[in-house]
Amino acid sequence: MSAPADYTAAMHRPPVKHCRNCGNVVIIRLPDDGDTRKRAVCPACRTVHYDNPLNVVGTIPALDDRVLLCKRNIEPRLGKWTLPAGFMELHETVAEGAARETLEEAGAQFELGDFFSLVNIARVGQVHLFYRARLLSDQFAPGYETQEARLFTEAQVPWDEIAFRTVGETLKRYFDDHRRGQFSVHVFDIN
Amino acid sequence: MSAPADYTAAMHRPPVKHCRNCGNVVIIRLPDDGDTRKRAVCPACRTVHYDNPLNVVGTIPALDDRVLLCKRNIEPRLGKWTLPAGFMELHETVAEGAARETLEEAGAQFELGDFFSLVNIARVGQVHLFYRARLLSDQFAPGYETQEARLFTEAQVPWDEIAFRTVGETLKRYFDDHRRGQFSVHVFDIN
Numbered sequence: 001m002s003a004p005a006d007y008t009a010a011m012h013r014p015p016v017k018h019c020r021n022c023g024n025v026v027i028i029r030l031p032d033d034g035d036t037r038k039r040a041v042c043p044a045c046r047t048v049h050y051d052n053p054l055n056v057v058g059t060i061p062a063l064d065d066r067v068l069l070c071k072r073n074i075e076p077r078l079g080k081w082t083l084p085a086g087f088m089e090l091h092e093t094v095a096e097g098a099a100r101e102t103l104e105e106a107g108a109q110f111e112l113g114d115f116f117s118l119v120n121i122a123r124v125g126q127v128h129l130f131y132r133a134r135l136l137s138d139q140f141a142p143g144y145e146t147q148e149a150r151l152f153t154e155a156q157v158p159w160d161e162i163a164f165r166t167v168g169e170t171l172k173r174y175f176d177d178h179r180r181g182q183f184s185v186h187v188f189d190i191n
Numbered sequence: 192m193s194a195p196a197d198y199t200a201a202m203h204r205p206p207v208k209h210c211r212n213c214g215n216v217v218i219i220r221l222p223d224d225g226d227t228r229k230r231a232v233c234p235a236c237r238t239v240h241y242d243n244p245l246n247v248v249g250t251i252p253a254l255d256d257r258v259l260l261c262k263r264n265i266e267p268r269l270g271k272w273t274l275p276a277g278f279m280e281l282h283e284t285v286a287e288g289a290a291r292e293t294l295e296e297a298g299a300q301f302e303l304g305d306f307f308s309l310v311n312i313a314r315v316g317q318v319h320l321f322y323r324a325r326l327l328s329d330q331f332a333p334g335y336e337t338q339e340a341r342l343f344t345e346a347q348v349p350w351d352e353i354a355f356r357t358v359g360e361t362l363k364r365y366f367d368d369h370r371r372g373q374f375s376v377h378v379f380d381i382n
Contacts, residue, residue, distance in 0.1 A: 014211065016211045017212055018212065018213065018214035020204075020206075022208070023208070023209035023214040023215070023216070024214070025214070049211075051281055052279060055244060055318065088243060089243065090243065091313050091314065115376070118309075120284035120285055120286075127285060129309075185306070187285075
Protein backbone atom coordinates (compact mmCIF):
# COMPACT_ATOMS: atom_id res chain seq x y z
CA MET A 1 0.00 0.00 0.00
CA SER A 2 1.16 3.52 -0.65
CA ALA A 3 -1.37 5.64 1.18
CA PRO A 4 -0.65 9.38 1.30
CA ALA A 5 2.07 10.33 3.73
CA ASP A 6 0.17 13.05 5.52
CA TYR A 7 -2.99 11.14 6.23
CA THR A 8 -3.59 11.73 9.90
CA ALA A 9 -3.64 8.65 12.08
CA ALA A 10 -7.32 9.43 12.55
CA MET A 11 -8.04 9.30 8.82
CA HIS A 12 -6.05 6.14 8.34
CA ARG A 13 -7.61 4.60 11.43
CA PRO A 14 -11.03 5.92 12.44
CA PRO A 15 -11.73 5.91 16.19
CA VAL A 16 -12.31 2.52 17.80
CA LYS A 17 -16.01 2.34 18.66
CA HIS A 18 -16.40 -1.44 18.62
CA CYS A 19 -14.21 -4.28 19.88
CA ARG A 20 -12.11 -5.88 17.14
CA ASN A 21 -12.53 -9.24 18.80
CA CYS A 22 -16.24 -9.46 19.68
CA GLY A 23 -17.92 -6.35 18.21
CA ASN A 24 -19.21 -4.94 21.51
CA VAL A 25 -19.17 -1.18 22.08
CA VAL A 26 -15.89 -0.25 23.79
CA ILE A 27 -15.36 2.05 26.79
CA ILE A 28 -12.51 4.60 26.87
CA ARG A 29 -10.81 4.09 30.23
CA LEU A 30 -7.55 3.16 31.97
CA PRO A 31 -6.86 -0.56 31.49
CA ASP A 32 -6.45 -2.76 34.58
CA ASP A 33 -2.78 -3.61 33.97
CA GLY A 34 -1.17 -0.47 35.40
CA ASP A 35 -1.21 1.35 32.06
CA THR A 36 -1.30 5.13 32.55
CA ARG A 37 -3.12 6.02 29.33
CA LYS A 38 -6.80 5.63 28.55
CA ARG A 39 -7.53 3.03 25.87
CA ALA A 40 -10.57 1.59 24.16
CA VAL A 41 -11.39 -1.37 26.41
CA CYS A 42 -14.06 -3.98 25.67
CA PRO A 43 -16.38 -4.49 28.66
CA ALA A 44 -17.38 -7.93 27.33
CA CYS A 45 -14.15 -9.73 26.35
CA ARG A 46 -11.69 -7.25 27.99
CA THR A 47 -9.63 -6.70 24.82
CA VAL A 48 -7.55 -3.51 25.10
CA HIS A 49 -7.14 -1.57 21.84
CA TYR A 50 -3.90 0.35 21.24
CA ASP A 51 -3.34 2.97 18.56
CA ASN A 52 0.35 3.52 17.93
CA PRO A 53 2.37 5.69 15.54
CA LEU A 54 2.71 4.69 11.90
CA ASN A 55 5.96 4.53 9.96
CA VAL A 56 6.14 6.02 6.48
CA VAL A 57 9.12 4.65 4.55
CA GLY A 58 10.69 5.87 1.33
CA THR A 59 13.83 6.69 -0.63
CA ILE A 60 15.79 9.56 -2.13
CA PRO A 61 16.59 8.01 -5.53
CA ALA A 62 19.52 9.84 -7.13
CA LEU A 63 21.41 9.77 -10.43
CA ASP A 64 24.60 11.80 -10.16
CA ASP A 65 23.46 15.27 -9.08
CA ARG A 66 19.78 14.71 -9.82
CA VAL A 67 17.01 13.36 -7.60
CA LEU A 68 13.86 11.53 -8.67
CA LEU A 69 10.55 13.11 -7.68
CA CYS A 70 7.05 11.80 -8.33
CA LYS A 71 4.09 14.01 -9.26
CA ARG A 72 1.14 12.79 -7.22
CA ASN A 73 -1.87 11.39 -9.04
CA ILE A 74 -3.94 11.02 -5.84
CA GLU A 75 -5.23 13.18 -3.03
CA PRO A 76 -4.09 14.71 -0.85
CA ARG A 77 -1.67 17.05 -2.64
CA LEU A 78 -2.67 15.85 -6.09
CA GLY A 79 -0.30 17.35 -8.67
CA LYS A 80 2.40 18.14 -6.08
CA TRP A 81 5.85 16.53 -6.10
CA THR A 82 7.10 14.00 -3.58
CA LEU A 83 9.72 11.35 -2.92
CA PRO A 84 8.49 7.76 -3.29
CA ALA A 85 7.18 6.78 0.17
CA GLY A 86 4.25 5.10 1.88
CA PHE A 87 3.10 3.28 4.97
CA MET A 88 5.37 0.47 6.18
CA GLU A 89 3.70 -2.95 6.12
CA LEU A 90 3.84 -5.79 8.62
CA HIS A 91 6.63 -8.31 8.08
CA GLU A 92 8.98 -6.10 6.12
CA THR A 93 12.03 -4.12 7.25
CA VAL A 94 12.25 -0.34 6.84
CA ALA A 95 14.64 -0.92 3.92
CA GLU A 96 12.31 -3.44 2.27
CA GLY A 97 9.34 -1.10 2.63
CA ALA A 98 11.30 1.84 1.23
CA ALA A 99 12.41 -0.27 -1.76
CA ARG A 100 8.86 -1.54 -2.33
CA GLU A 101 7.43 1.98 -2.42
CA THR A 102 10.14 3.11 -4.85
CA LEU A 103 9.24 0.28 -7.19
CA GLU A 104 5.48 0.79 -6.83
CA GLU A 105 5.40 4.56 -7.19
CA ALA A 106 8.21 5.21 -9.66
CA GLY A 107 8.97 1.87 -11.30
CA ALA A 108 12.61 2.82 -10.85
CA GLN A 109 15.63 0.53 -11.17
CA PHE A 110 17.92 1.24 -8.26
CA GLU A 111 20.33 -0.02 -5.66
CA LEU A 112 19.33 0.80 -2.09
CA GLY A 113 21.88 2.90 -0.20
CA ASP A 114 22.32 3.92 3.42
CA PHE A 115 19.71 5.03 5.92
CA PHE A 116 19.38 8.81 5.64
CA SER A 117 16.67 10.40 7.79
CA LEU A 118 14.23 9.86 10.64
CA VAL A 119 11.56 12.54 10.82
CA ASN A 120 9.03 12.73 13.66
CA ILE A 121 5.61 14.23 12.99
CA ALA A 122 4.19 13.69 16.47
CA ARG A 123 1.09 15.77 15.75
CA VAL A 124 -0.22 13.11 13.35
CA GLY A 125 1.43 10.13 15.05
CA GLN A 126 3.91 9.34 12.28
CA VAL A 127 7.61 8.63 11.85
CA HIS A 128 9.04 9.08 8.34
CA LEU A 129 12.16 7.10 7.46
CA PHE A 130 14.18 7.65 4.26
CA TYR A 131 16.98 5.68 2.63
CA ARG A 132 19.25 6.89 -0.12
CA ALA A 133 19.03 4.97 -3.39
CA ARG A 134 21.31 4.97 -6.45
CA LEU A 135 19.38 4.92 -9.72
CA LEU A 136 20.64 2.47 -12.33
CA SER A 137 18.66 4.02 -15.16
CA ASP A 138 16.86 7.27 -16.03
CA GLN A 139 13.85 5.32 -17.32
CA PHE A 140 10.83 5.01 -15.00
CA ALA A 141 7.49 3.23 -15.02
CA PRO A 142 5.29 5.06 -12.51
CA GLY A 143 2.31 3.30 -10.91
CA TYR A 144 -1.24 4.61 -10.80
CA GLU A 145 -0.46 6.90 -7.86
CA THR A 146 2.08 8.87 -9.89
CA GLN A 147 1.37 11.16 -12.87
CA GLU A 148 5.00 11.60 -13.75
CA ALA A 149 8.43 10.62 -12.44
CA ARG A 150 11.23 13.06 -13.28
CA LEU A 151 14.83 13.87 -12.34
CA PHE A 152 15.71 17.27 -10.86
CA THR A 153 18.97 18.96 -9.91
CA GLU A 154 18.84 21.00 -6.71
CA ALA A 155 18.27 24.18 -8.75
CA GLN A 156 15.48 22.56 -10.75
CA VAL A 157 13.50 21.16 -7.79
CA PRO A 158 10.03 22.79 -7.66
CA TRP A 159 10.50 23.78 -4.02
CA ASP A 160 7.13 25.53 -3.82
CA GLU A 161 5.35 22.51 -5.24
CA ILE A 162 6.63 19.86 -2.81
CA ALA A 163 3.76 17.82 -1.38
CA PHE A 164 4.97 17.31 2.20
CA ARG A 165 7.30 19.14 4.60
CA THR A 166 9.01 15.85 5.54
CA VAL A 167 10.01 15.51 1.88
CA GLY A 168 11.17 19.13 1.47
CA GLU A 169 13.23 19.03 4.66
CA THR A 170 14.74 15.66 3.77
CA LEU A 171 15.63 16.91 0.27
CA LYS A 172 17.34 20.05 1.65
CA ARG A 173 19.49 17.93 3.95
CA TYR A 174 20.25 15.51 1.12
CA PHE A 175 21.50 18.27 -1.21
CA ASP A 176 23.52 19.86 1.64
CA ASP A 177 25.26 16.53 2.29
CA HIS A 178 25.73 15.92 -1.44
CA ARG A 179 27.43 19.30 -1.83
CA ARG A 180 29.72 18.54 1.11
CA GLY A 181 30.49 15.15 -0.39
CA GLN A 182 29.60 13.37 2.86
CA PHE A 183 26.33 11.85 3.98
CA SER A 184 25.21 11.41 7.56
CA VAL A 185 22.03 10.30 9.33
CA HIS A 186 19.56 13.11 10.03
CA VAL A 187 17.06 12.99 12.89
CA PHE A 188 14.61 15.87 13.23
CA ASP A 189 11.05 16.83 14.12
CA ILE A 190 8.31 18.56 12.17
CA ASN A 191 5.44 20.18 14.05
CA MET B 192 2.78 1.91 28.44
CA SER B 193 5.85 -0.27 28.53
CA ALA B 194 4.59 -3.56 27.16
CA PRO B 195 7.22 -6.27 26.63
CA ALA B 196 9.38 -5.69 23.59
CA ASP B 197 8.97 -9.14 22.08
CA TYR B 198 5.23 -9.36 22.20
CA THR B 199 4.22 -10.34 18.72
CA ALA B 200 1.99 -7.93 16.87
CA ALA B 201 -0.63 -10.65 17.13
CA MET B 202 -0.44 -10.73 20.93
CA HIS B 203 -0.51 -6.97 21.18
CA ARG B 204 -3.29 -6.75 18.62
CA PRO B 205 -5.52 -9.79 18.26
CA PRO B 206 -6.90 -10.39 14.74
CA VAL B 207 -9.59 -8.00 13.54
CA LYS B 208 -12.85 -9.97 13.50
CA HIS B 209 -15.26 -7.04 13.89
CA CYS B 210 -15.34 -3.55 12.37
CA ARG B 211 -13.92 -0.87 14.70
CA ASN B 212 -16.47 1.59 13.39
CA CYS B 213 -19.76 -0.36 13.34
CA GLY B 214 -19.09 -3.77 14.92
CA ASN B 215 -20.07 -5.87 11.90
CA VAL B 216 -18.08 -9.01 11.09
CA VAL B 217 -15.29 -8.08 8.65
CA ILE B 218 -14.23 -9.89 5.47
CA ILE B 219 -10.56 -10.42 4.61
CA ARG B 220 -10.18 -9.29 1.00
CA LEU B 221 -8.44 -6.82 -1.33
CA PRO B 222 -9.84 -3.31 -0.76
CA ASP B 223 -11.38 -1.46 -3.73
CA ASP B 224 -8.76 1.32 -3.87
CA GLY B 225 -6.03 -0.51 -5.80
CA ASP B 226 -4.35 -1.81 -2.65
CA THR B 227 -2.44 -5.03 -3.36
CA ARG B 228 -2.74 -6.56 0.12
CA LYS B 229 -5.74 -8.23 1.68
CA ARG B 230 -7.20 -6.29 4.61
CA ALA B 231 -10.07 -6.69 7.04
CA VAL B 232 -12.85 -4.82 5.20
CA CYS B 233 -16.28 -4.08 6.67
CA PRO B 234 -19.07 -5.16 4.30
CA ALA B 235 -21.50 -2.76 6.02
CA CYS B 236 -19.66 0.60 6.40
CA ARG B 237 -16.67 -0.22 4.13
CA THR B 238 -14.04 0.68 6.74
CA VAL B 239 -10.67 -0.83 5.79
CA HIS B 240 -8.56 -2.00 8.77
CA TYR B 241 -4.77 -1.76 8.53
CA ASP B 242 -2.29 -3.44 10.84
CA ASN B 243 1.12 -1.81 10.62
CA PRO B 244 4.46 -2.33 12.39
CA LEU B 245 4.95 -1.08 15.94
CA ASN B 246 7.89 0.99 17.14
CA VAL B 247 9.60 0.06 20.39
CA VAL B 248 11.65 2.97 21.74
CA GLY B 249 14.28 3.04 24.45
CA THR B 250 17.67 4.23 25.66
CA ILE B 251 21.15 3.01 26.52
CA PRO B 252 21.67 4.97 29.77
CA ALA B 253 25.38 5.18 30.58
CA LEU B 254 27.53 6.50 33.40
CA ASP B 255 31.19 6.56 32.32
CA ASP B 256 31.97 2.95 31.30
CA ARG B 257 28.84 1.45 32.86
CA VAL B 258 25.40 0.89 31.35
CA LEU B 259 22.07 0.75 33.18
CA LEU B 260 20.07 -2.46 32.83
CA CYS B 261 16.66 -3.27 34.29
CA LYS B 262 15.70 -6.68 35.69
CA ARG B 263 12.21 -7.43 34.40
CA ASN B 264 9.41 -7.80 36.91
CA ILE B 265 6.84 -8.86 34.27
CA GLU B 266 6.41 -11.58 31.68
CA PRO B 267 7.73 -12.37 29.20
CA ARG B 268 11.35 -12.84 30.30
CA LEU B 269 10.60 -12.16 33.94
CA GLY B 270 13.90 -11.91 35.84
CA LYS B 271 15.95 -11.24 32.69
CA TRP B 272 17.84 -8.00 32.08
CA THR B 273 16.91 -5.38 29.50
CA LEU B 274 17.41 -1.78 28.47
CA PRO B 275 14.51 0.56 29.32
CA ALA B 276 12.18 0.42 26.28
CA GLY B 277 8.55 0.07 25.34
CA PHE B 278 5.95 0.76 22.67
CA MET B 279 5.98 4.26 21.21
CA GLU B 280 2.75 6.19 21.84
CA LEU B 281 0.76 8.48 19.57
CA HIS B 282 1.74 12.15 19.65
CA GLU B 283 5.26 11.72 20.93
CA THR B 284 8.58 11.70 19.05
CA VAL B 285 10.93 8.71 19.15
CA ALA B 286 13.16 10.71 21.54
CA GLU B 287 10.24 11.63 23.80
CA GLY B 288 9.06 8.01 23.94
CA ALA B 289 12.56 6.74 24.69
CA ALA B 290 12.93 9.29 27.51
CA ARG B 291 9.49 8.43 28.90
CA GLU B 292 10.30 4.73 29.05
CA THR B 293 13.61 5.44 30.79
CA LEU B 294 11.83 7.44 33.43
CA GLU B 295 8.99 4.91 33.85
CA GLU B 296 11.09 1.77 33.98
CA ALA B 297 14.23 2.94 35.76
CA GLY B 298 13.34 6.26 37.40
CA ALA B 299 16.70 7.44 36.14
CA GLN B 300 17.96 11.03 35.96
CA PHE B 301 19.58 11.51 32.58
CA GLU B 302 20.27 13.72 29.61
CA LEU B 303 19.16 12.27 26.29
CA GLY B 304 21.97 11.80 23.76
CA ASP B 305 22.12 10.94 20.07
CA PHE B 306 20.11 8.42 18.12
CA PHE B 307 21.98 5.11 18.20
CA SER B 308 20.23 2.14 16.59
CA LEU B 309 17.35 1.07 14.36
CA VAL B 310 16.64 -2.65 14.59
CA ASN B 311 14.11 -4.38 12.34
CA ILE B 312 12.32 -7.47 13.61
CA ALA B 313 10.15 -8.04 10.57
CA ARG B 314 8.94 -11.43 11.82
CA VAL B 315 6.93 -9.79 14.59
CA GLY B 316 6.26 -6.51 12.77
CA GLN B 317 8.42 -4.30 14.99
CA VAL B 318 11.10 -1.65 14.66
CA HIS B 319 13.24 -1.00 17.77
CA LEU B 320 14.83 2.44 18.10
CA PHE B 321 17.44 3.29 20.74
CA TYR B 322 18.96 6.60 21.86
CA ARG B 323 22.04 7.03 23.98
CA ALA B 324 21.50 8.72 27.35
CA ARG B 325 23.99 10.18 29.85
CA LEU B 326 23.10 9.36 33.44
CA LEU B 327 23.30 12.26 35.88
CA SER B 328 23.14 10.06 38.98
CA ASP B 329 23.67 6.43 39.98
CA GLN B 330 20.46 6.45 42.01
CA PHE B 331 17.38 4.89 40.41
CA ALA B 332 13.70 4.56 41.26
CA PRO B 333 12.41 1.64 39.17
CA GLY B 334 8.69 1.36 38.35
CA TYR B 335 6.54 -1.71 38.93
CA GLU B 336 7.82 -3.39 35.75
CA THR B 337 11.38 -3.47 37.06
CA GLN B 338 12.71 -5.59 39.97
CA GLU B 339 16.05 -3.89 40.02
CA ALA B 340 17.99 -1.25 38.07
CA ARG B 341 21.76 -1.68 38.14
CA LEU B 342 24.91 -0.41 36.40
CA PHE B 343 27.19 -2.86 34.56
CA THR B 344 30.55 -2.54 32.83
CA GLU B 345 30.89 -4.51 29.60
CA ALA B 346 32.62 -7.34 31.50
CA GLN B 347 29.90 -7.38 34.16
CA VAL B 348 26.90 -7.52 31.77
CA PRO B 349 24.98 -10.78 32.30
CA TRP B 350 25.14 -11.60 28.58
CA ASP B 351 23.35 -14.93 28.99
CA GLU B 352 20.55 -13.30 30.94
CA ILE B 353 19.61 -10.55 28.48
CA ALA B 354 15.86 -10.55 27.81
CA PHE B 355 15.79 -9.69 24.10
CA ARG B 356 18.16 -10.08 21.14
CA THR B 357 17.53 -6.46 20.07
CA VAL B 358 18.92 -5.39 23.44
CA GLY B 359 21.94 -7.72 23.38
CA GLU B 360 22.88 -6.73 19.82
CA THR B 361 22.43 -3.02 20.59
CA LEU B 362 24.57 -3.35 23.74
CA LYS B 363 27.38 -5.10 21.82
CA ARG B 364 27.47 -2.29 19.25
CA TYR B 365 27.35 0.32 22.02
CA PHE B 366 30.35 -1.13 23.84
CA ASP B 367 32.26 -1.52 20.54
CA ASP B 368 31.71 2.16 19.74
CA HIS B 369 32.53 3.18 23.33
CA ARG B 370 35.83 1.30 23.13
CA ARG B 371 36.67 3.02 19.82
CA GLY B 372 35.71 6.36 21.35
CA GLN B 373 33.33 7.14 18.47
CA PHE B 374 29.62 6.52 18.16
CA SER B 375 27.72 6.04 14.92
CA VAL B 376 24.17 5.09 13.96
CA HIS B 377 23.57 1.35 13.61
CA VAL B 378 20.87 -0.12 11.37
CA PHE B 379 20.42 -3.88 11.38
CA ASP B 380 17.89 -6.72 11.20
CA ILE B 381 17.06 -9.54 13.58
CA ASN B 382 15.24 -12.59 12.24
